[in-house]
Amino acid sequence: MEIYQLRSFVTVAHQGNLSRAAEKLFLSQPAVSAHIKALEEELGVDLFERSSKGMRLTAMGETLVASAEKTLAAAREMLTQARQLTGELSGTIRLGTMSDPFSLRLGEVLGRFSSDYPKVGFQIRGGIGGDVLDAVRADDLDVGYVLGKAEPDGVLVFHQLAEIRLCIAAPAAWKEKIANADWPQLAALPWLATPPRCAFHGIVNDLLKDYPGATMHLVEADQEATLKGLVASGAGLALLREDKALISEAAGEICLWKKNTYCTDLLFVCRKERSQDPALQALLGLVQQVWKAAEPASAVRTSLQLS
Numbered sequence: 001m002e003i004y005q006l007r008s009f010v011t012v013a014h015q016g017n018l019s020r021a022a023e024k025l026f027l028s029q030p031a032v033s034a035h036i037k038a039l040e041e042e043l044g045v046d047l048f049e050r051s052s053k054g055m056r057l058t059a060m061g062e063t064l065v066a067s068a069e070k071t072l073a074a075a076r077e078m079l080t081q082a083r084q085l086t087g088e089l090s091g092t093i094r095l096g097t098m099s100d101p102f103s104l105r106l107g108e109v110l111g112r113f114s115s116d117y118p119k120v121g122f123q124i125r126g127g128i129g130g131d132v133l134d135a136v137r138a139d140d141l142d143v144g145y146v147l148g149k150a151e152p153d154g155v156l157v158f159h160q161l162a163e164i165r166l167c168i169a170a171p172a173a174w175k176e177k178i179a180n181a182d183w184p185q186l187a188a189l190p191w192l193a194t195p196p197r198c199a200f201h202g203i204v205n206d207l208l209k210d211y212p213g214a215t216m217h218l219v220e221a222d223q224e225a226t227l228k229g230l231v232a233s234g235a236g237l238a239l240l241r242e243d244k245a246l247i248s249e250a251a252g253e254i255c256l257w258k259k260n261t262y263c264t265d266l267l268f269v270c271r272k273e274r275s276q277d278p279a280l281q282a283l284l285g286l287v288q289q290v291w292k293a294a295e296p297a298s299a300v301r302t303s304l305q306l307s
Helices: 001-015 018-025 029-043 061-084 108-115 129-137 171-181 183-187 199-208 223-231 242-250 278-293
Strands: 048-049 054-057 093-098 120-126 143-148 156-171 190-193 215-218 236-243 254-256 262-271
Touching: 001 018, 001 029, 001 054, 018 029, 048 171, 054 061, 093 129, 093 171, 093 254, 093 278, 108 120, 108 183, 129 143, 129 156, 129 262, 143 199, 143 278, 156 171, 156 223, 156 278, 171 254, 190 223, 190 236, 199 236, 199 262, 223 236, 223 242, 223 254, 236 242, 242 254, 262 278
Parallel strands: 093 120, 093 143, 190 215
Antiparallel strands: 048 054, 143 262, 156 236, 156 254, 156 262
């Protein structure tokens, strides 16, 4: 059996769907299907039950997928040891980002990293923070940027890069309405939110959880410009980055509730078992160096998108 066959097996097992697994692996669906078929023939067992709803592991598949994951982990460990022995970094890092690479200082990081380690390439995948987190946990990505509070679960390791300040924004015409408003009054107004997989969605839900009468309109977009535009048009309240919100307030586009601000963290995450990989250690060190050279974490006013 081949490593690529095991990788396809594990990915299909995690995704439960052949086409989604093919996307994660950057392969065609027929290629992934062929990998699974060849592996089943060699092992002499059916690994999946196939249906119109997707691919579900058989009882034998459930048993064997754990062994496949251990084999893939051993292969990665061998590669790590080889890199340590040669002292030269090479290979490809699968990096998950949020919607605005500029705000993550990604250009500076990748430029400097490529200069120091020219044999290391990158596969960069953008997405909502929750999806990036799941992809790192499932080993579909090596590392990623996410927003939120670190909640180690034995699988992931989090590194805080910066604290991000947030505030509540409203249409400019609501300035007098919200100026002296308390939380029950704010909760009674229409709210806008980002998709459920976005960290900001959870923050807004926590703020409104004690007010069951609150009305929330889900905005299926992770771009802050879209959310800010809806606020400016009079659609409702939203949680925005304080730095950009202050600029929009000064331009007369929106107004801000001045009684409180909120915080979340920008995190860099990887699997615990991969944290000693030389290439990932080098990347983490550079990412931390770039952010440390910026403003102190307590005063960060970065241009992060809502992901």
